[in-house]
Amino acid sequence: xxxxxxxxxxxxxxxxxxxxxxxxxxxxxxxxxxxxxxxxxxxxxxxxxxxxxxxxxxxxxxxxxxxxxxxxxxxxxxxxxxxxxxxxxxxxxxxxxxxxxxxxxxxxxxxxxxxxxxxxxxxxxxxxxxxxxxxxxxxxxxxxxxxxxxxxxxxxxxxxxxxxxxxxxxxxxxxxxxxxxxxxxxxxxxxxxxxxxxxxxxxxxxxxxxxxxxxxxxxxxxxxxxxxxxxxxxxxxxxxxxxxxxxxxxxxxxxxxxxxxxxxxxxxxxxxxxxxxxxxxxxxxxxxxxxxxxxxxxxxxxxxxxxxxxxxxxxxxxxxxxxxxxxxxxxxxxxxxxxxxxxxxxxxxxxxxxxxxxxxxxxxxxxxxxxxxxxxxxxxxxxxxxxxxxxxxxxxxxxxxxxxxxxxxxxxxxxxxxxxxxxxxxxxxxxxxxxxxxxxxxxxxxxxxxxxxxxxxxxxxxxxxxxxxxxxxxxxxxxxxxxxxxxxxxxxxxxxxxxxxxxxxxxxxxxxxxxxxxxxxxxxxxxxxxxxxxxxxxxxxxxxxxxxxxxxxxxxxxxxxxxxxxxxx
RNA sequence: UGGGGCGUCGGCAAAUUGGUAAGCCACGGGACUUUGGAUCCCGCAUGUGCAGGUUCGAGUCCUGCCGCCCCAGCCA
Numbered sequence: 001x002x003x004x005x006x007x008x009x010x011x012x013x014x015x016x017x018x019x020x021x022x023x024x025x026x027x028x029x030x031x032x033x034x035x036x037x038x039x040x041x042x043x044x045x046x047x048x049x050x051x052x053x054x055x056x057x058x059x060x061x062x063x064x065x066x067x068x069x070x071x072x073x074x075x076x077x078x079x080x081x082x083x084x085x086x087x088x089x090x091x092x093x094x095x096x097x098x099x100x101x102x103x104x105x106x107x108x109x110x111x112x113x114x115x116x117x118x119x120x121x122x123x124x125x126x127x128x129x130x131x132x133x134x135x136x137x138x139x140x141x142x143x144x145x146x147x148x149x150x151x152x153x154x155x156x157x158x159x160x161x162x163x164x165x166x167x168x169x170x171x172x173x174x175x176x177x178x179x180x181x182x183x184x185x186x187x188x189x190x191x192x193x194x195x196x197x198x199x200x201x202x203x204x205x206x207x208x209x210x211x212x213x214x215x216x217x218x219x220x221x222x223x224x225x226x227x228x229x230x231x232x233x234x235x236x237x238x239x240x241x242x243x244x245x246x247x248x249x250x251x252x253x254x255x256x257x258x259x260x261x262x263x264x265x266x267x268x269x270x271x272x273x274x275x276x277x278x279x280x281x282x283x284x285x286x287x288x289x290x291x292x293x294x295x296x297x298x299x300x301x302x303x304x305x306x307x308x309x310x311x312x313x314x315x316x317x318x319x320x321x322x323x324x325x326x327x328x329x330x331x332x333x334x335x336x337x338x339x340x341x342x343x344x345x346x347x348x349x350x351x352x353x354x355x356x357x358x359x360x361x362x363x364x365x366x367x368x369x370x371x372x373x374x375x376x377x378x379x380x381x382x383x384x385x386x387x388x389x390x391x392x393x394x395x396x397x398x399x400x401x402x403x404x405x406x407x408x409x410x411x412x413x414x415x416x417x418x419x420x421x422x423x424x425x426x427x428x429x430x431x432x433x434x435x436x437x438x439x440x441x442x443x444x445x446x447x448x449x450x451x452x453x454x455x456x457x458x459x460x461x462x463x464x465x466x467x468x469x470x471x472x473x474x475x476x477x478x479x480x481x482x483x484x485x486x487x488x489x490x491x492x493x494x495x496x497x498x499x500x501x502x503x504x505x506x507x508x509x510x511x512x513x514x515x516x517x518x519x520x521x522x523x524x525x526x527x528x529x530x531x532x533x534x535x536x537x538x539x540x541x542x543x544x545x546x547x548x549x550x551x552x553x554x555x556x557x558x559x560x561x562x563x564x565x566x567x568x569x
Numbered sequence: 570u571g572g573g574g575c576g577u578c579g580g581c582a583a584a585u586u587g588g589u590a591a592g593c594c595a596c597g598g599g600a601c602u603u604u605g606g607a608u609c610c611c612g613c614a615u616g617u618g619c620a621g622g623u624u625c626g627a628g629u630c631c632u633g634c635c636g637c638c639c640c641a642g643c644c645a
Contacts, residue, residue, distance in 0.1 A: 011583070037645055072644065129643055136641055140571045143641090174643055184572035186641050195643035214645050238573050238640050261574085263638095268580085274645095316593060318582050320575095323638055327580045330594045340607060375607065406605070415603055449603045460603050529604045555605040 012319040014052070014260055018060060018229060026255055027228045030062030034088065035069040035102075035221070038080035038202070040274040041289045041296045042087045044310065044331075045265040051314035052262070053231055054093040065225055066095040070103045071217045073201040081202065083289075087297040092307045102221050103204040109212050109220050110164065112250050113175060113193060117156045121249055122193060123149060124159040125176045132174075135181075136189050142182035143189040149178065163196055166209045170196050177216070179245065187242050191215050219243040220250075222257040230257045233264045234321065265317065266325040269479035270295045271486050271495065285499060286480075292536075292547050293480045293503050303477065304524050304534020304549035309338040328479070335550045339524060339532045344372045344379060347417075347462045348512040348527035348546075350474050352391035354466065355408075357422065359441040360388040365465070368448070370418040373526075384513070386419050389466035391511045393529075396461050397435050399427040404559045406458035408438055415460040417528065421446035462528045469511035472544040475536065476505040510546075517544050524549065 021027050032053040036042065042050075057064035066088060070076050088095070116122040125148040127135065137143035151159075160175055162168065175194040183189055193216040198209045212220075219242075222230045230243075240259050247256050266272060271280075272295060280286050280294070289296050292303035300310065313334040317326050347370075366386045373379035392408070401409040408414060413423040420442035428437040445452050449460075480503050486495040516525070518541065524534045531551035539545040 035645095039645080069645070075644075132643075133641070138571085138641060142571085171643065186572075188572095189641085192643050197643085211643095213643075218645085234574070235639055236645090240573090263575090316581080318593095320582070322575055322582090324581065327594060330581070333594060336606090345604080371603095374604080404605090417603060419603095457603090459605070462604075526604085526606085529606070531606095552604075552606050557605090559605085 013321065014056070014229070014231065014262065014319055015059075017258075017260060018056065021228070021258075022060070029228065030057055030060035031065070031226055031228045032057050032062070032231060033065040033067050033222065033225065033227050035067045035218070036084050037069045037072070037075070038077060038084060039072070039075040040080060040278060041083055041298055043272055043274075043277065043294075043296045044267065044300065044313075045272045045295075047091060047297060047310050048265045048314050048317065049231070049233075050088055050091055050093060051311055052319060055311075055315075056229070056231075062228070063098060064093070064095060065098040065100055065227070067100040067221060067225070068102060068203070069214070069218065069221070070101055070201070070203055071212050071214060072197075073199045073204075073211065074197060076202050078202045083298065087301075090301060090307055091297065091310060098225075100221075100225060101203045102217055103201055105217075105221055105224055106204060106208055106212070108224065109217060110210075112220060113212075113216075114157065114160065116177065116193075116249060117160060117175075118153060119249070120153060121178050122175055123151050123156050123178055124163070124173055125149070125190075126173050129171060132192075136186065137181070139186070143186075145181050145190075149181075149190070160194075163194070163210050164208075166198070168196055170198055172196060175210075177242075177245070179242075185238055185241060187215065187239050188245075191242060215239055215242050216246060219246045219257070219259075220252075222259075223247055223250075223252045227257040228255070230259045232259060232261055234261050234323070237261045261321065262319050263321055263323050266323075267295065267331065268325055268328045268484040269481050269486075270328065271481070276495070279496075280480075285496075292475070293477050295480075301522075302537065303547050304522070304532065305335055306338050306342070306524065309335040312338060325485070332550050335532070336553070339526065339549065341373075341375050343524050343526040343532055345370075345374070345528050346513050346516060346525045347384065347464055348472070348474070348510055348516070348530065348533070349391040349393050349462065349464050349469075350476075350507045350510045350527075350530065351394040352464075352509065352511050353394045353397055353435055353438060355390045355392045355397075355422075355438045355440060355463070357388050357390070357420075357442050358425065358439050359444075362388050364388065366419075368418045382513075382515075384418065385465045385468045386416075387465040387468065390416070391464045391466055391469065392438065392461055394435060396459075397424075397427060397438050399429055399433070399435060402560075402563060405556075407461065408440070413443075413457050415446075415449050415457050416442075416463045417460045418449055419447075419463070420444075420449065421451055421457060462530075464511045464513065468514065470514045470517045470544065472510045472512045472516065472546060473538075474507040474510040474533065474546045474548065476507065476548045478503050478505070512544065512546075516546075517541050519544065526552075 034050050034053045054064045174192045176190045179188045181189050194210045197211050200206050243259050290298035290302045313331050367383045369381045396407040398409045408424045422440045422442045424440045426439040481498045482500040483498050486498045519535045521535050521537050532549040533546040536545040536547050
């Protein structure tokens with residue numbers, strides 16, 4: 001098979017290995033797998049692995065299996081099984097008929113274990129967990145064999161069968177591979193293959209009371225399914241000799257699956273470990289697994305992130321063996337890139353302040369045509385009403401100007417997008433200095449937003465006619481953590497001390513275009529000048545609720561940051 | 570002081586396997602602009618952890634250091 005039929009770009013060490021294997025005739029096809037344990041929700045780190053495995057299969061004309069690595073019933077639940085399928089499908093991948101459960105292979109694995117016992121390569125050990133640990137040695141000292149190591153084949157077989165029969169309590173015995181107690185690789189010091197667990201299994205029910213360990217089960221699962229390239233994360237590098245050992249000793253058919261390790265994803269301003277995410281959920285730091293601030297697939301989906309953006313991100317970060325931390329801004333960039341060309345534009349005023357056009361007749365309504373997406377003329381236009389009283393953004397008004405501030409302040413002229421040029425005449429404030437109303441005059445000659453004399457204004461504002469909008473709740477999200485590295489804490493403090501107290505800000509009285517009340521859950525829009533937003537499941541036609549997916553890039557925010565804090569207030 | 574990995578721009582990450590350091594994000598500057606958005610230009614590693622060596626030529630090869638990550642679950 002000519003390898004030239006396969007894409008040569010997207011070069012990374014895994015694709016290089018695959019191309020070489022194909023060229024050498026080791027494999028005729030490429031079969032990968034995504035093997036989650038159903039003990040938690042998938043997060044964006046898993047998404048990297050999912051994208052890698054599925055796109056590799058696509059690129060090389062093979063296939064990718066979805067397989068639950070469900071070998072530990074004490075931690076796994078049906079809820080997670082369902083969530084995982086939903087998430088992988090939502091990401092845009094299809095495993096076809098190839099949905100598997102490791103637990104469906106338990107009988108075969110058991111038979112192979114007996115075979116290993118028969119060959120004298122596995123034995124039943126009666127040591128307590130503590131004894132096993134003590135005899136395993138340390139990183140620098142070899143382990144020592146226990147007395148069970150030289151049991152006869154007959155006794156091992158008998159004991160192992162009785163383990164399966166349920167004759168022994170949890171923790172009383174294990175089946176171990178007989179390899180090398182003195183190996184420098186601790187994984188090879190007679191690793192446990194089976195433990196006794198009298199626990200019902202979410203998929204296998206109560207068929208078993210002994211369960212295989214990952215190290216024994218995984219290579220067999222891969223071999224059974226004909227996996228060619230078994231891709232996992234770096235921490236399994238030490239386990240590869242074991243992975244190969246089981247397959248070799250069992251003399252499973254060639255070609256054997258090959259384990260390849262890559263670096264897991266880390267992102268700034270967030271945590272990725274299942275343990276920590278579970279903690280955030282269980283202790284109420286977030287509202288659930290699908291809280292829009294969570295890096296879970298469910299959270300990103302609820303937030304409004306399009307699956308294309310996640311796939312694009314996975315492609316942009318690449319694949320390598322070096323531990324790294326990806327700047328979350330790269331992720332945001334991918335989200336914007338997708339949304340900029342796909343999201344319809346709308347006007348929404350998050351923190352409304354009334355602008356009165358003093359030279360515009362009361363009761364008059366004019367309709368202006370505004371483009372739905374300047375990036376996509378085919379998206380068409382929509383009509384927006386204009387009246388004497390308008391809502392504008394509080395951030396767009398100041399009683400006194402600031403350097404480089406181009407918006408509304410007395411004497412300054414700006415454009416009301418798609419409508420008129422307006423000059424600010426007066427900014428009314430209360431005794432706390434809070435702006436309560438703005439007054440201005442339009443240039444009647446600037447209908448549509450352009451002055452006949454060609455003069456320019458430096459700012460264009462979004463607006464909504466008072467009485468023609470719908471009130472909405474808008475939820476603004478910021479990073480979950482206040483520091484790029486949540487573990488960056490003084491001695492005695494923990495990552496939890498770095499949680500960002502301002503990760504959620506609610507705007508309960510935002511004004512939006514009326515049609516937005518009809519938008520479906522999950523629909524995405526760009527609120528002009530503000531960012532991209534999606535309809536939250538909490539939304540009702542009476543009270544629409546929007547999540548901010550990501551802000552637009554904001555030059556003014558950068559400028560404002562350079563001004564003194566007092567000047568910004 | 571065991572074993573396994575990894576060190577290329579602020580962050581990711583390439584380099585036809587020895588042929589003279591891509592690209593993306595971020596950042597800075599400019600153009601354009603009815604979103605301070607988008608788009609477009611320009612800049613951004615005399616240098617690849619350090620020190621030697623081989624070579625006409627080294628990020629790629631050799632030697633020696635240094636640093637970081639992972640492993641002592643009957644978790645995956």
